[in-house]
Each structure stands twice: as C-alpha cells, then as structure tokens.
Amino acid sequence: MVDELILLDASPFAMDINEMENLLTYKRRAIEHVLQVETSQKPSRVVSPEEMLQGFLKNNSHVDEECGKLLLQRGTTPEATGLVLNRDRRITWPEYSFDFVSRELFTHSIQQLQARVLLVKAAQGYSDVRRENDANREPLMFMLDMMRSVLKERFQFVQIPGNHYVHMNAPHHVANVVSSFLQSKRRIPAQL
Numbered sequence: 001m002v003d004e005l006i007l008l009d010a011s012p013f014a015m016d017i018n019e020m021e022n023l024l025t026y027k028r029r030a031i032e033h034v035l036q037v038e039t040s041q042k043p044s045r046v047v048s049p050e051e052m053l054q055g056f057l058k059n060n061s062h063v064d065e066e067c068g069k070l071l072l073q074r075g076t077t078p079e080a081t082g083l084v085l086n087r088d089r090r091i092t093w094p095e096y097s098f099d100f101v102s103r104e105l106f107t108h109s110i111q112q113l114q115a116r117v118l119l120v121k122a123a124q125g126y127s128d129v130r131r132e133n134d135a136n137r138e139p140l141m142f143m144l145d146m147m148r149s150v151l152k153e154r155f156q157f158v159q160i161p162g163n164h165y166v167h168m169n170a171p172h173h174v175a176n177v178v179s180s181f182l183q184s185k186r187r188i189p190a191q192l
Contacts, residue, residue: 005115006178009164011143012117013101013109014147023100044084052076052083054188062124067168103142110146117147118181120174125164158179 005012047055049072057068076092106108147155160166160173167174 003117003118004182005113006181007117007119008167008174009122012113012147013106046079046082046084048082052085054145062163063165064169067165070168106143107146107150110144110150112143113151113154116156116181117151118156118158118178119144119147120164120177121157121159122162122164124161124162125166 034055052072053065053068055186056072057063060068063071075086142158144157148157158177160177162170162173
C-alpha cells in the first residue's frame with residue numbers, strides 16, 4: 001500500500017469538466033494515433049548535442065540551460081554522430097495520453113485514496129492540461145476543495161513560487177516542503 005503520495009504541480013487524475021461529451025472521441029483518437037505512429041515508424045533524427053539543447057531551450061522558455069541539459073540527458077540516447085530523442089511520439093497531445101475523468105469519477109477516486117497526500121503547486125505552473133484554459137481556476141479549486149473535504153488532515157497543499165519546472169530550477173523550494181511532509185510524524189490511520 002502507498003503511505004504517501006506526493007504530486008509536484010500535478011493532479012492525481014486529469015479532470016475535464018468542460019468536455020465530458022468528447023471523452024469517447026478522445027479515447028478513439030488516442031487509439032487511432034497510437035496505431036498510426038506504430039505503423040509509420042520513421043528513422044530517428046540524429047542531432048548534435050548543442051543543436052538539440054538550443055532547440056529545446058527555444059521551445060521551452062521556462063527552462064534554464066542547466067535544467068535543459070539535465071532533461072536532455074534523461075531524454076536522449078547518444079549515437080556516433082550526436083543525440084536521438086527518446087520521446088514516445090504516441091503521447092504528443094494531452095488527449096492522447098491522459099484518461100480524463102468527470103467530477104463524479106474524480107470524487108469517487110479521491111474517496112478511495114488511503115495515503116497521505118501532498119500537492120505542491122507552482123504559482124506559475126500548469127492549471128490545466130491543455131494550457132489554453134489555464135486562466136480558468138475552477139477545476140483546480142474543485143479538485144482542492146474535494147481533496148480537503150474528503151482527505152481532511154491527510155491532505156496538504158502548498159503553493160510555491162516558480163513555474164512547472166521549479167523542482168529543477170529551484171529544487172530547494174520543493175525539497176523543504178517534501179522533506180517536511182515526509183518527516184512529519186502525523187500518521188493518520190488509513191480509512192477502512
């Protein structure tokens with residue numbers, strides 16, 4: 001059993017309250033996308049490490065150079081003439097990689113959680129999977145209210161300054177919160 005669940009600028013479940021009628025369409029498209037990607041395997045493009053880093057930083061302005069190098073170290077494979085991205089092309093869009101849930105399923109799922117939960121939210125982090133809906137804080141507030149009311153003292157929410165990559169750009173902000181949570185001796189018995 002999981003005793004502690006720590007979420008860094010994430011949700012335990014991807015909730016979409018605005019497009020419930022499209023969930024089956026998303027699921028069908030996701031399956032079709034996976035099949036298409038798997039049947040059209042293109043050869044991987046080899047790029048120099050510097051070119052890869054500059055391209056990554058250009059497309060991810062919220063990541064500094066040190067963080068970019070670390071992410072590329074984790075997400076590339078060295079070849080004789082450069083680097084190849086390990087990216088799984090099957091997960092290019094949120095609709096293809098997340099199972100969105102309704103409010104009802106979110107509530108039911110939270111009620112099944114027995115672990116202590118820490119949610120660390122970056123102030124300038126993601127509020128919505130699709131990003132274009134980031135200004136709409138209502139789903140986030142629903143999620144927080146539900147987790148507070150169901151999990152009670154087993155739930156802790158902390159908002160810290162920074163963006164989605166704060167754990168890499170300023171790890172001390174996250175480390176202090178996580179360390180405190182893990183070291184706290186408030187052991188709440190699991191609900192049966």
